[in-house]
Amino acid sequence: xxxxxxxxxxxxxxxxxxxxxxxxxxxxxxxxxxxxxxxxxxxxxxxxxxxxxxxxxxxxxxxxxxxxxxxxxxxxxxxxxxxxxxxxxxxxxxxxxxxxxxxxxxxxxxxxxxxxxxxxxxxxxxxxxxxxxxxxxxxxxxxxxxxxxxxxxxxxxxxxxxxxxxxxxxxxxxxxxxxxxxxxxxxxxxxxxxxxxxxxxxxxxxxxxxxxxxxxxxxxxxxxxxxxxxxxxxxxxxxxxxxxxxxxxxxxxxxxxxxxxxxxxxx
Numbered sequence: 611x612x613x614x615x616x617x618x619x620x621x622x623x624x625x626x627x628x629x630x631x632x633x634x635x636x637x638x639x640x641x642x643x644x645x646x647x648x649x650x651x652x653x654x655x656x657x658x659x660x661x662x663x664x665x666x667x668x669x670x671x672x673x674x675x676x677x678x679x680x681x682x683x684x685x686x687x688x689x690x691x692x693x694x695x696x697x698x699x700x701x702x703x704x705x706x707x708x709x710x711x712x713x714x715x716x717x718x719x720x721x722x723x724x725x726x727x728x729x730x731x732x733x734x735x736x737x738x739x740x741x742x743x744x745x746x747x748x749x750x751x752x753x754x755x756x757x758x759x760x761x762x763x764x765x766x767x768x769x770x771x772x773x774x775x776x777x778x779x780x781x782x783x784x785x786x787x788x789x790x791x792x793x794x795x796x797x798x799x800x801x802x803x804x805x806x807x808x809x810x811x812x813x814x815x816x817x818x819x820x821x822x823x824x825x826x827x828x829x830x831x832x833x834x835x836x837x838x839x840x841x842x843x844x845x846x847x848x849x850x851x852x853x854x855x856x857x858x859x860x861x862x863x864x865x866x867x868x869x870x871x872x873x874x875x876x877x
Contacts, residue, residue, distance in 0.1 A: 611855040613841040615864045616647040617704065617728050617768060618803065618829035623651035623689060624706075632696050635838055639700065642839030646866040648704035648728045649693045653717045656689045656705070657682045672713050680719055690725055702727040702866050706770060711735055714760030723765060728865060730765035730803070733757045739779045747781050755787055762794045764782040767865060768801045768827055771810040788818045796824050801863050806843035813851050816865035820853075825863040 619635065620627035630648060633740075657679045658666070666678060693703045697873050707716035716731060723729065723822065736757065738750040754776050761769060772791060776783050795802050802824055804816065808831060819826055832838040848858060 611796065611856050611862075612643060613828055613844065614643055614645040615866045616644060616830050616832070617702075617747065617827055617866060618650050618706070618730060618770065618805065618831045619647050619704075620651055620706075620831070620833050621649055621825070623655055623692075624833070626652070627656045629833065630835055632693065632701060634835055635832075636696065636699055636701070638835065643837045644700075644787065646700045646702060647838075648702040648705045648866060650704035650728065650730050651689065652706050652708055654708045656685055657717065672710055672715050675710065675717070676719070679717065683719065686722060690722070704728040704730065706730040706732055707733065707764075707766065708734060709757060711737060711742055714757045716761070716764055716766075720765065722744040728768065729766045730768045730770050731761040731764060733761055733775050736775050736779075739781070742779055744779045744781045749774065750779065750781050751783065751787070754781075754783075755790065758791055759794055762798055763799055766800060768803050768829075769795060770803045770831070771805040771808040772802050772831070773812065773815060774808045774810045777810060777812070785814065785818070788815050789822075792819055792822050792824050795820060796801065799825075801825040801827040801831050801865065803827050803831075804844060804847070805829055805831045805842065805851070807837060809835060809843060813847065816847075817851065820857065820861050824861070826861050827863050827865065838868070 621632060622629040666675065688704055693701060705726055707718050709716055736750050736753045738744055738746050738753055744750040773783055802819055804826055828841060828844050830837050830840060
């Protein structure tokens with residue numbers, strides 16, 4: 611099975627990525643067999659320069675914060691224009707939404723929703739996990755689940771690296787949590803990402819997705835040019851799980867082709 615689309619790619623607009631331009635990716639796409647890819651920079655970094663957002667999102671209540679990002683709508687317009695100019699070359703306009711730390715609301719002006727081909731939601735921070743260490747593992751699990759379900763309640767297409775926040779902090783997740791997350795994603799018709807940058811989720815989670823009939827989407831989450839078009843992690847993972855091409859074709863979703871000529875209906 612050939613992997614020819616990637617829904618999760620970062621550029622110089624994301625503070626955590628190398629200073630890559632879309633033209634850098636386009637120069638590699640044909641050689642690597644990538645037909646379509648979505649640029650999905652972090653919503654925090656689109657609205658704010660530097661560390662501005664990290665401080666503000668902890669200090670401001672959501673209504674105040676949303677007023678702040680609306681003042682910065684020009685930056686979002688510039689981002690959409692930057693990515694959109696390459697549509698004819700197989701590039702799609704996407705975004706990776708960051709959450710407010712406690713409420714779980716995404717840092718995004720939903721008035722812009724229909725201007726995006728793909729919207730990814732992520733859980734990157736959990737209050738009880740500080741500097742990569744869980745102060746209270748039970749609290750971290752409950753907070754993570756709550757934030758994940760909050761993400762799935764919003765109008766996203768893909769949930770990125772579904773168990774990453776807990777795994778990075780070495781917090782074990784009960785398998786019962788898998789079912790809660792997967793069932794919610796299925797009910798909302800949201801795809802669950804297999805992410806090579808984070809090497810997440812774990813095989814047990816993926817197996818449960820397949821058993822339940824969830825939609826999976828393969829992404830590199832490229833932060834550097836060397837990651838782009840490299841699906842070797844996915845191939846090794848699937849080989850290790852004994853998954854054949856028929857199973858992958860049934861469960862792995864390539865939304866960029868389907869969304870090329872139509873607007874998505876808002877849930």
